[in-house]
Structures are given as structure tokens and as C-alpha cells.
Amino acid sequence: MLNYALRRILQMIPLLLVISLVIFTLTALQPGDPVDQLVLGNSQITPDDIARLRAAYGLDQPIPVRYWFWLTHAIQGDFGWSRTFSAPAASYVFQERLPNTLLLTLPALILSTLIAVPLGIFSAVRQYSFLDYVLTFFSFVSFSAPIFWIGAMALWLFAIYLPQITNGVISLPPGGLGSPDLAPDAGFWSVLTDKLRYLILPLSILMLREIAVILRFLRASMLEVLNQDFVRTARAKGLSSRKVLYRHALRNAVLPIVTLLGLSIPGLFGGAVLTETVFSWPGMGRVIVEALTSKDFNVVMVALTFISVLTVVFQLLTDLAYAAIDPRIRYS
Amino acid sequence: MKKWLTLSVLLLGAGVVSSALAGQANNSLVIGTSQEPPNINDPWRTNNLVIATEITWYMEAHLIGKDDNGELYPEIATRVPSLANGDYKIVKDAKGNVIRNSVTFSIRKDAKWSDGTAITPKDFQFWLKVEQDDRVPVPTREPWDKAKITLQDADTFTITFDPPYLFADQLTSAVGLNPAPSAAMEKAWSAFDAATKNLDPKTGAKQITDEWNKFIAQFTTSRGLPKVVSGPFKPTAWRAGNSLVLTRNPNYWLTPKGGADKYIQSVQYRFIADTNTLKVNILSGQLDALSYVGLSFDQAIEAQRSERGKYKTYFVPGATWEHVDIANVGARAQSLGLNDKRVRQALMYSIDRAALVKALFEGKQPVSNTWVSPISKLYQKNAKDYNFDAAKAKALFAAAGWKPGPDGILAKDGKKMSLNFSTTAGNKLRERVQQILQAQWKAVGVDVNIQNFPSTVVFSGDFAPRSAEGKWDLFMYAWSNDPSVERGDLWASQFIPSKDNAYAGQNYPNFKDADYDKIWNDAKTEFDLSARVKLFDKMQSIWTDEVPSLPLYFRANPYTKVPGLVNYTYTAYSLYPSWNAAQMGWASRGAVETFTQK
Numbered sequence: 035m036l037n038y039a040l041r042r043i044l045q046m047i048p049l050l051l052v053i054s055l056v057i058f059t060l061t062a063l064q065p066g067d068p069v070d071q072l073v074l075g076n077s078q079i080t081p082d083d084i085a086r087l088r089a090a091y092g093l094d095q096p097i098p099v100r101y102w103f104w105l106t107h108a109i110q111g112d113f114g115w116s117r118t119f120s121a122p123a124a125s126y127v128f129q130e131r132l133p134n135t136l137l138l139t140l141p142a143l144i145l146s147t148l149i150a151v152p153l154g155i156f157s158a159v160r161q162y163s164f165l166d167y168v169l170t171f172f173s174f175v176s177f178s179a180p181i182f183w184i185g186a187m188a189l190w191l192f193a194i195y196l197p198q199i200t201n202g203v204i205s206l207p208p209g210g211l212g213s214p215d216l217a218p219d220a221g222f223w224s225v226l227t228d229k230l231r232y233l234i235l236p237l238s239i240l241m242l243r244e245i246a247v248i249l250r251f252l253r254a255s256m257l258e259v260l261n262q263d264f265v266r267t268a269r270a271k272g273l274s275s276r277k278v279l280y281r282h283a284l285r286n287a288v289l290p291i292v293t294l295l296g297l298s299i300p301g302l303f304g305g306a307v308l309t310e311t312v313f314s315w316p317g318m319g320r321v322i323v324e325a326l327t328s329k330d331f332n333v334v335m336v337a338l339t340f341i342s343v344l345t346v347v348f349q350l351l352t353d354l355a356y357a358a359i360d361p362r363i364r365y366s
Numbered sequence: 367m368k369k370w371l372t373l374s375v376l377l378l379g380a381g382v383v384s385s386a387l388a389g390q391a392n393n394s395l396v397i398g399t400s401q402e403p404p405n406i407n408d409p410w411r412t413n414n415l416v417i418a419t420e421i422t423w424y425m426e427a428h429l430i431g432k433d434d435n436g437e438l439y440p441e442i443a444t445r446v447p448s449l450a451n452g453d454y455k456i457v458k459d460a461k462g463n464v465i466r467n468s469v470t471f472s473i474r475k476d477a478k479w480s481d482g483t484a485i486t487p488k489d490f491q492f493w494l495k496v497e498q499d500d501r502v503p504v505p506t507r508e509p510w511d512k513a514k515i516t517l518q519d520a521d522t523f524t525i526t527f528d529p530p531y532l533f534a535d536q537l538t539s540a541v542g543l544n545p546a547p548s549a550a551m552e553k554a555w556s557a558f559d560a561a562t563k564n565l566d567p568k569t570g571a572k573q574i575t576d577e578w579n580k581f582i583a584q585f586t587t588s589r590g591l592p593k594v595v596s597g598p599f600k601p602t603a604w605r606a607g608n609s610l611v612l613t614r615n616p617n618y619w620l621t622p623k624g625g626a627d628k629y630i631q632s633v634q635y636r637f638i639a640d641t642n643t644l645k646v647n648i649l650s651g652q653l654d655a656l657s658y659v660g661l662s663f664d665q666a667i668e669a670q671r672s673e674r675g676k677y678k679t680y681f682v683p684g685a686t687w688e689h690v691d692i693a694n695v696g697a698r699a700q701s702l703g704l705n706d707k708r709v710r711q712a713l714m715y716s717i718d719r720a721a722l723v724k725a726l727f728e729g730k731q732p733v734s735n736t737w738v739s740p741i742s743k744l745y746q747k748n749a750k751d752y753n754f755d756a757a758k759a760k761a762l763f764a765a766a767g768w769k770p771g772p773d774g775i776l777a778k779d780g781k782k783m784s785l786n787f788s789t790t791a792g793n794k795l796r797e798r799v800q801q802i803l804q805a806q807w808k809a810v811g812v813d814v815n816i817q818n819f820p821s822t823v824v825f826s827g828d829f830a831p832r833s834a835e836g837k838w839d840l841f842m843y844a845w846s847n848d849p850s851v852e853r854g855d856l857w858a859s860q861f862i863p864s865k866d867n868a869y870a871g872q873n874y875p876n877f878k879d880a881d882y883d884k885i886w887n888d889a890k891t892e893f894d895l896s897a898r899v900k901l902f903d904k905m906q907s908i909w910t911d912e913v914p915s916l917p918l919y920f921r922a923n924p925y926t927k928v929p930g931l932v933n934y935t936y937t938a939y940s941l942y943p944s945w946n947a948a949q950m951g952w953a954s955r956g957a958v959e960t961f962t963q964k
Contacts, residue, residue, distance in 0.1 A: 038481075066826025071506040072414055073827075073870065078855070079506045081867040089571035090503045106654035115579045117413075118604065120587040122404040130606045186642055193650040208646040214634040215394065314605020314638040324639075327822055 035357065035364075042350050046343075054108075054335070058101045061326070061334050068092050068117055068329045091117070103333060113198035114332035118325055123332035127321060127340070132303075134211065135317035137229075138310070139302040142237055146244035147295065153245070154252025155284065158260060162209050169249060176246035185239050192235060209314035236313035240306060244298070251294055255287040264287075289360060295365045296352030300344035304337070390930060390952045395655070395706035398644050401777035402637040407595060409493055409544040410504050412582065417659045422940040423944035424612050424633060425595035427485075429547070430472050432538045434961055436741075436850055436939035440595070441620065442485055442545065443471040446845075447535055449594050454535045456893055464893050467530040469537060472522040476619040479594040487523035491515050492548035494525075495553070499945075500567045501574045501872065509534075510542060512858040532890060532943065533851045550593045554581050563764075601632055610635040622949045623958040629951035641665055648926050651676060655927035655934050658942045663727065663795055667925030680924035681730040685739040686846040686937040688731075690787075690803070692834070695876040698836035701781055703766055710913040711752070712762035716810045718754035722802050722921050726795070736906045737856060741938050742849035744899055746906040752913075756862055759810050768811075775813040784813040788841040791818035796842055799918070816839070831863030834876050841874065844921060849938050854905050855889040857914065858886045877914035924936035932959040 046159060069087045073079050088094045092103065108113065113124035121130070157169045176184075193208035207213075213228050220228070260283055268278045307319030318337060325333035357363045383615035403418035407425050411418075429443040438446045447453030447469045457466040463826075477485040497510045509531040525543070527534050537543045558581040562574045584590040588604035595601070598620070612633040614626065622629050636653065638644040647653050649672055661669060670679035692710050703709040719733045730733050732740070735749040740775055763769075768776040768783055776783040787804065789796045797818065804814040817838070824830055828838050845856065855861055859877040859878040861871030875953055882905055889901040925943075927934050933949040936942055943950075951957025 060664055065823045065828040070826050080506045080508075082869045083506045084868045084870050086567075086571070087503060089568060090575040092572040115576055118404050120579070120583050121589055126606075132606070149712055168733075186646075189643060189646045193646055193652075205650075208650050209606040209638055209640075209643045210603065210636060214396075214603070214605070214611055214636060218603065308435065311640045312643055314636075314640065314643055316609075318638075320607070320639065329822065340868065343664075 035352075036227045039350065039354065040095035042353075046346050047349075049254045049346060050342060051105075054105070054339050055101060057342075058099060058104060058331075058335060058336045062097045062100065063333055064326075067091075068330060068331075069093060071328065086305060104332075108335075108339075116325070116330050116333045118330040118333065119321075123330075123336045125254050127318070127333060127336045130161050131316060131321045134315060135303055135306065135319070138233070138236055138240065138315060139306055141233075142240040142244055143295070143298065145237075145300060146241045147248060149241070150245040150248035151291070153250060155256060155279070157249065157253045159279065159285075161257065168254075169180050173246035177250070178240040181239060181243065181308040184237075185224070185309060186234050186244065188239060189214060189312070189316045193354075200288065206235055209235075209312070211314075211316060239311045239313075246292065247298075248291060252287065252291055255274050255290045256283060259283045259287040285359065289356065292359060293352055294354050296318045296348045296355070297345070299348050300341050304341050388903040391956050392632075393630060393952065393955050395630045395635065395931070395950060396634045396636065396652065396654045397657050398636050398638055398647050398653040398655075399659050400637075400639055400641050400644055401659045402639075406601065406604075406610070407592040408582055409954060410497055410502060411542070411544075412503055412505070412578075414505055416504045417657065419944040420658050421610065421635060421943060423597065423948045424430035424599040425592060425601060425615070427477070427598075427618070429490075429539055429543065429545075430536075431537055431945060432536070432850065432939055432941075434935055434937040434940045434964065435854050436937075438536065439536070440474075442473055442477045442705050442920040444474050445472070447471065449535075449603045456530070457675045464530045464891060465839075466526060467534045467893075468524050469534050470518065470522060470524040474619060475521070477596075478619065479550075480600045480615045480617050481550075481594045481598055482617050483549060483594075485545055485596060486888040487515070487517055487521070489548050490525075490547040491517075492552070493546040494553075495545065497542070501558075501562055502578060503575050516657075530589070530891065530893075532893065535556060536850060541562060545596050547594045547596075554584055557678065558580070574746040591773060591938060594891070597863060602632075608637060610637075610656040618948060622731060623960070624956055626948070627904065628956035628958075629949060630947075630957075633950075642740075645669055648677060651823040651928075652907070652928075652932055653752070655943070656925040656935070658925065660797070661794075661927055663731070663922070663924055666926070667728065668927060669924075677926045677930065679924060679926045681924050682936060682963070683732070683741070683848045683938060684921050684923045685741070685848075686923070687734060687737055687739070688799075688842070688843050688918045689734070689737070689842045690840050690842045690918065690920055691875045692915060693833035693836070693839050693841075693875060694834055694914055695878075696834035699833070700838070702783060702785065703768060703778065704785075704839060706766050707912050708762045708766040709768065710758040710916075712766070712810075713914055714752040714913050715755045715759035715762065716812065717803055717806045717916070720754070720916060722799065725802070727919070727922070729920040731922045734920050736910060736917060737845065737915070738852055738854075738906060739847070739849040739920060739938055743895065744852050746778060746903050746910075750910040751904055752910075754806075756810055763810070770811045770889075774811055784815060785839040786817050787814045787840040787842070788817050788819065788824060788838045790821040790824055792820065800842060811836065827869045830874055831869040831871075833874055834864070839892075840916075842918075845872070848941065854886050854902065857882060857905075857909060858881050866938075876915040877912065879908055879912060880937065882908045919935050930954055932957050933961050935961045935963040937964055 068091055069084060072087060073084060116123040116126050118161060119126045153169055157166045160166050187206050192206040197205035206298050210232055212232050265278060265283055268282045303318045305319060305320055306317060307323055310317045310320045321333060322337045325337065372688060397777050398418055401417040403415055403421055404413055407422050419948050427441050429441065429444050431441050432438055440446055453470045455468050456464050459465045473485055473487065479485060494510065494513060497504060497507060510526060510530055514526045517860040518524060532568040538759055558577050561577045565574050567574065582836050585592050588606040591601045591604060595615065598615055598616045598618040601610065602613045605613040612632045616786055638647060641661055645661060648669055666679055673679060692704055699705050723729060725731055735751050736746055738745045745891065763776055767778045787800060791798055804816060807814050830841065854859050856872055857877050858873065861873040862876050862878065863871045885901050885904050888955055892898040892901055930953045932951055932953050934943050936945060946961060949960060953959065
């Protein structure tokens with residue numbers, strides 16, 4: 035097992051190098067560069083100015099040279115400067131944006147799992163019951179409705195309509211990370227309350243999608259397992275239905291969910307972009323879009339490389355978790 | 367369960383409490399914007415974003431400012447320089463050509479930085495020294511590359527431009543010359559200087575820029591807020607991606623009527639990237655006003671319908687000019703007849719712009735006939751107006767040899783008039799304008815294929831400047847210019863982008879006219895306004911006859927503000943509402959209205 039893990043970790047190095055090269059090349063091949071933004075709207079800019087600025091931003095070099103420059107510096111922990119955010123690219127992404135994403139996505143993932151797993155089991159065990167239909171309907175709607183639409187509706191409901199009809203008793207802020215007018219010396223509870231108010235809507239919308247996905251997967255997986263011979267045998271042996279369900283069926287049915295969660299975590303860091311955009315939540319998803327739009331190569335590289343690292347790491351963890359959960363899998 | 371219910375009610379109710387505290391109750395102002403600047407209060411403007419300038423003006427005072435009427439007023443200076451008062455001087459050679467000009471400013475005795483130290487000529491000298499330094503990545507140094515500051519006394523200095531600068535008497539912040547706090551910055555500047563002095567500006571450009579970034583980031587960013595400022599507000603908190611808070615600077619010297627305590631004491635900018643969410647913030651009463659960078663026009667129209675007395679929507683006539691450039695040269699343009707002015711004129715006559723602005727903009731965005739803003743003194747009032755005339759259009763096409771084929775599409779020598787029309791994808795308004803124009807052109811036999819790309823693509827060096835290579839036949843976008851410093855550069859052949867000049871310049875249609883060039887050259891050094899008006903009259907006559915570009919309309923910039931907020935105004939002259947930051951206030955708190963939104 036240890037050998038397997040070490041081998042996989044060593045394999046990650048060339049893989050990540052290839053990924054970073056591909057990301058760098060594709061980003062650099064986009065039409066336009068950061069100097070275009072400065073040239074635009076400035077009729078006085080001269081060819082000398084353009085050449086000077088391109089050299090200043092290192093854009094006058096061929097892509098392989100630029101990549102080599104980036105790589106040799108990145109290995110030393112220097113991921114360059116972000117022109118869009120006026121800060122070192124890595125510290126901006128990890129200190130300013132990553133905590134916001136963690137604050138939004140980790141509770142979303144944990145709460146969604148805690149809610150969706152029992153619902154998925156219930157839905158499978160009580161197949162075709164009224165509640166199963168309700169849950170199936172809920173998951174299809176949550177899964178198919180566009181997030182920006184659900185988000186916009188939630189904003190309208192909680193920030194405009196309900197405050198109007200309840201005279202402000204029910205009211206949630208229409209996006210943002212927190213109250214700008216919160217006093218700097220506000221106590222812990224004031225800060226927490228303020229943060230929670232702003233978190234409720236984006237968290238709920240993000241959870242809707244996650245619950246729907248986990249619920250559907252677990253329901254399907256449970257149904258498949260519940261119809262297998264070993265479950266029938268376990269039941270025939272007279273084991274209690276609770277034991278059959280949780281010790282035999284769920285342990286087998288949960289494998290696809292482990293894969294799903296393993297791959298969801300890196301996806302959530304960049305994939306929450308719509309939720310972050312609708313609710314003005316300054317997280318990783320938005321930073322990638324903003325950096326791509328403004329050709330901020332250093333930020334794009336930091337954010338996408340980080341997500342790539344997360345993806346390969348969580349793939350490894352998922353594989354290792356398989357071995358822990360399923361006794362049939364042994365990497366030795 | 368009861369605990370959860372109580373917590374929920376508390377959380378939900380807290381929204382109401384904080385809303386009630388905002389705005390008039392605590393004499394603050396909450397402004398929403400869809401863009402966040404990378405940095406603020408950078409005296410050298412190393413980024414050219416509108417939002418950065420708008421926010422900077424809350425915390426940056428200027429020698430002279432420009433109000434909503436285009437009138438100059440002194441801020442740091444004791445008076446506005448003019449020929450009459452002798453502060454503005456022109457030096458002519460024997461032939462009568464202006465060879466040099468200069469302006470002299472005296473700094474007010476009470477002009478102070480926010481830390482209480484005096485603003486001195488040294489702060490302007492420091493600004494100029496850095497601006498002229500080859501290592502600093504300013505987009506362009508014009509007109510500062512050859513300017514010189516000489517001290518007259520402890521409070522007075524003269525800036526000399528040699529060669530002369532046409533708008534030297536209008537040195538507002540829009541053309542640079544911002545005070546830089548030399549005392550606060552000099553130590554860090556010396557560190558930058560030491561770290562980069564042995565580097566070659568060409569081969570070591572990237573390292574120099576990295577060092578520059580480290581220097582400027584200490585004074586202009588969310589992690590390095592400006593240490594001292596000169597304007598009426600100073601930054602106190604910037605939460606990246608969320609908000610920026612500015613509080614009133616007690617050391618600012620221009621006191622509004624009745625005393626500064628009757629006016630806004632703090633300003634909060636909320637950065638809300640999604641404009642639909644921004645609109646929800648307005649509707650829910652979270653914002654007192656919108657920034658210049660806020661809603662799109664159609665969103666503002668929707669917001670206007672939902673006002674219910676809670677806020678008012680304004681459409682400020684601006685100097686942003688929407689137009690369609692026509693590719694004038696190149697093999698493709700030639701094969702389509704676009705190099706023939708009769709075809710370009712016919713394209714102009716084929717479109718009904720009056721109906722377009724009425725249908726889409728409720729008439730709030732006026733049709734334009736030239737590129738010069740109608741509020742500029744240089745605008746040609748009787749400019750040739752290509753009113754919609756399909757018969758005239760067809761006659762002009764026929765005269766140029768383009769006749770309708772069996773399918774109704776114009777054709778010449780077996781070639782169909784099928785034009786590629788591009789604009790910024792995702793800009794719904796432009797896309798609607800495009801569809802209307804496409805239908806109007808189709809009615810006279812011109813086939814138009816819409817080929818839109820994201821703005822990052824169309825404004826890249828690979829697209830917009832490449833009309834001669836056939837990248838587009840028609841290209842719709844906007845151009846913005848301060849109407850007081852209009853120069854006509856857009857259409858000078860010197861600014862035709864090409865491979866040889868690294869695609870510099872915005873003469874995208876590749877318009878080249880010897881007469882225009884000559885008059886433009888004369889106008890560049892014509893210091894007499896009435897004579898310059900005559901030259902611009904000729905330039906606009908040539909331009910409207912040649913039609914290198916199809917003028918559509920001047921954009922009106924929408925914003926909203928709640929009732930009772932006074933002096934939050936702007937026009938195409940003053941550019942952003944922040945020009946008048948010191949006087950913004952709530953009528954209910956005793957603020958006196960001195961400017962109303964036009």
C-alpha cells in the first residue's frame with residue numbers, strides 16, 4: 035500500500051509538469067495580451083510604448099522561454115505578480131480567495147453529504163413511495179435548473195419580495211461577503227452572525243445541486259446493491275434489516291459516492307463560479323474567470339495548477355479510500 | 367427546534383438592522399459598482415481603468431478641477447491659470463508659431479496631505495521625476511516626456527512644455543500631473559532605485575517591473591492602502607472582492623457650505639461583479655447610488671420601471687461614441703467596394719438611426735453625425751446628417767456598379783455584397799443594434815453576416831487593428847474621449863495600425879486623407895480656440911463626406927441614486943461623480959445642493 039502511494043506520488047510530478055505546460059500554452063495562445071488592455075482607449079500610445087510595455091511584462095519572449103521562466107521561478111515558490119489584483123499571484127489566490135471558497139464549499143459539501151446520504155438511502159429503501167417521488171422530483175429540478183436562475187430567484191425572494199411583504203422581518207443581503215459597515219472591533223458573535231447572513235443564500239444554492247447529485251447516485255447505487263444475491267442471503271440468514279442495510283448494502287453502495295466526492299472537491303474550487311458570481315462571493319471560481327478575462331497569466335497558472343494538484347491528490351486519496359472501504363481491493 | 371427558529375429570525379432580522387444604519391442615518395454613502403480596481407490612488411495611473419480613476423478621485427486632490435459645466439476651478443492651486451492673469455504663457459518664434467508654453471501654479475497655504483503635512487511643489491517634482499523615469503511602466507508619457515518643473519518660490523512652480531502642449535491650461539487630473547506624497551514615498555522609491563539602477567531598462571525590463579510593482583503596491587492596494595492622500599476622503603478598509611471603505615479626511619481644506627460635518631462622512635464601495643445582482647441590490651435598497659461603472663443601459667431601463675420612489679434613474683449624456691468602423695483598405699475591402707466612398711455613403715443612407723435609438727433607447731441616446739461629442743466646443747453643429755433614405759442608398763450603390771442579383775443581394779462582377787459584421791459578443795444591446803442594422807441593410811440588398819467574439823478577442827492586437835487583412839468588414843464598438851481635449855487623432859493616418867508600428871493607434875478603418883492629415887497637424891498647434899473650431903469644422907466635413915466609419919449615437923451613461931442625496935452628479939465634462947466628493951451629502955443632514963444632475 036505504501037509503495038503504491040509513493041509510486042503514485044512520484045508519477046504526479048511529470049503529470050503536473052505536463053498539465054502546467056498545457057495550461058500555460060493554452061493561456062498564452064489566447065488572442066490578446068495584457069498590453070492590449072492598456073493600448074485600448076489610448077490614442078497617444080506609440081509603437082515604442084507598446085514595445086516597452088511588452089518587454090516590461092515579459093511578453094516579448096517566445097512561449098517556451100516564458101514557460102521556462104515561470105517554471106523555474108514557480109519551483110522556488112515565486113509565482114509572479116498579478117496585474118489584475120496588484121499582489122503576488124500565489125498569496126492573493128491562497129490568502130484572499132481560497133479562504134472564501136473554503137468557507138462556502140466545504141460546509142456545502144459536508145452538509146450536502148450529511149443530508150443527501152440518509153435521503154438517498156431512504157429513497158432507495160422506500161422506492162416508489164410518495165416521499166421517493168418528492169425527492170426524485172426535487173433532485174431533478176435542482177439538477178436541471180440553471181444555478182444563475184435559481185440564484186436570481188432566491189435573491190429576488192429573500193432580498194426584495196419577502197422583506198417587502200414582511201416589512202423587513204425576513205430579509206437576507208443580496209450578495210457580498212459581509213457588511214462593509216461592520217465595525218472593525220465588532221465582537222466574534224457579530225462577525226459570525228454577519229457572515230452567516232451573507233452565507234445562507236450562496237451556501238443553500240450550492241447545496242441544492244450537491245444534494246441532488248449525491249442523492250441520485252446513492253439511490254441508484256443502493257437499489258442495485260439491494261437487489262443482489264448477497265443481500266438476499268443476508269436477509270435469509272435472519273439478519274436485522276438495519277444490519278443488512280448499513281453493514282452489507284451501504285458499504286457496497288457507497289463506493290461510487292466516494293469517487294463522486296473525491297472528484298467533487300477539486301471541482302468545487304473552480305466550479306462554484308456561477309454561485310460566486312450571482313452572489314458576489316469573491317472565491318476561486320471568480321478569480322479564474324476574472325484572471326482569464328484580463329489575461330492575468332500568473333493568476334491563471336496559480337489557480338489552475340492548484341486545482342490540478344487537488345485533482346490528482348484527491349484521485350489518489352479516493353483510490354486509497356477504496357482499499358479501506360472495500361476489502362476486495364488490495365494495492366499490494 | 368425553538369433554538370433554530372430563534373437563530374433564524376435573528377439572522378434574517380439582522381439584515382434589516384444593518385440596512386437601517388446605512389445611508390442617511392449615519393451620514394454615509396453606499397455605492398455599488400460592477401468592477402473592482404486592481405489598485406487605487408496610483409498617481410502615475412499604471413492601469414487605465416475607469417473605476418480606478420473614479421475611486422481615486424475621492425482621495426486625490428488636483429491643482430485644478432473641472433466641474434459639470436466644463437468650468438475649471440482651483441483646488442490645490444490658488445487660481446486657474448489663464449493668459450489674462452499671466453499664469454499661462456505662450457512663447458512664439460519669429461514666424462508666429464508657438465514653440466513653448468508654460469503654466470504657473472501657486473499652492474494654497476492650507477493645502478495639506480491627510481497626515482497634516484503641507485502639499486508642496488516638491489510633491490509635483492517627485493511625480494514628474496517618476497513619470498519621466500524609463501523604468502516606470504506608465505502606458506504613455508505624452509505630454510510629460512519633455513515637461514520641466516522650475517520652482518519660483520516655496521509655494522509656486524512653473525511647468526514648461528517644450529515642444530508646447532496644446533491643453534497646458536487644462537491640467538486637470540484627466541491629463542495627469544497628480545501630486546505624489548514625496549515624504550511618504552521617497553524611502554520606498556529609493557529602495558526601488560537601488561534595486562534597479564544597475565539593470566538595463568530593455569534587457570531587465572521584467573525585473574524592473576516586478577520591483578516597481580512591489581513599490582507601488584505598498585501605497586495603492588488592498589494590502590497596502592494609501593498611506594497619505596490629498597483628497598476629501600481617505601481609505602480605511604479594503605476587503606478584496608467585497609468592499610472598500612473611505613472616511614472623510616479632516617485635513618482636506620475646501621469646506622462645503624455649512625461645514626463638512628453636514629456632508630457624507632464615509633463612502634462604501636461595494637464590488638458586485640454580476641450586474642443582475644447589482645440590480646437586486648438597488649431594488650432591495652442596499653445601495654444609495656451607482657457608480658459610473660454599473661448597470662447596462664437595458665438593465666437601467668428595467669430599474670427605472672421599478673423605481674416606486676425609492677430611487678431615481680438618470681441617463682447622463684456622455685462622450686462615449688458608438689459607431690461602426692468600415693474596413694477601408696485591403697484586398698477584401700476592395701473586392702467589396704468598401705474602398706469606394708459612394709458605397710460607404712450608401713451604407714450610411716441605408717440605416718434608420720433615428721428609429722433605432724427610439725426603439726432601443728427610448729430616445730435617451732442621441733444620434734451622432736460625427737465622432738466629436740455634441741457638448742464639445744469643436745462639434746460641427748451643421749454636420750452632414752445622413753437621414754435614412756433607401757432610394758438614395760440604392761442610387762449610390764448603382765452608381766458604384768452594385769446591382770441587385772436574382773436573390774435581391776447586390777452584386778458586382780460576380781461578387782456578392784456580403785459583409786462580415788463584428789462586435790463584442792455578450793453585449794446584448796450591441797447585439798440588438800446589430801440585428802436591426804442587419805435587417806435594414808438587407809432591405810437594400812446588403813447581406814450581413816454577424817461574427818461576434820468576446821471583447822478580449824475583438825480588442826486584441828489580432829483582430830481590431832487588422833481590418834486591412836480582412837479580419838472584419840464592419841466593426842461596432844465605442845470610443846470615449848474627454849470633450850475638452852478633443853484632438854481628432856482617431857482619423858489621422860499616423861495612427862493607422864500596422865505590423866510596422868506594432869499595431870499602435872486606433873485608426874482601425876485605415877482612413878487616410880491628405881487634407882485631413884494636414885488640417886489635423888495644424889489643429890495640433892493651433893492655440894486659438896476659435897481658429898481651432900474652424901479647423902475642426904473642415905476636418906468633420908471631410909470625415910462626414912468620406913464616411914470611414916458609421917456614426918450611430920452617443921451613449922448615455924445610466925446610474926441610480928436615492929432621493930435626498932445631493933451633489934452626486936457628473937457630466938461628460940466632469941467625467942465621474944467623484945469629481946465633487948467633498949460636497950456629496952444628504953439634504954436631511956443639512957447638505958446644500960450646489961449641483962443638480964443635468
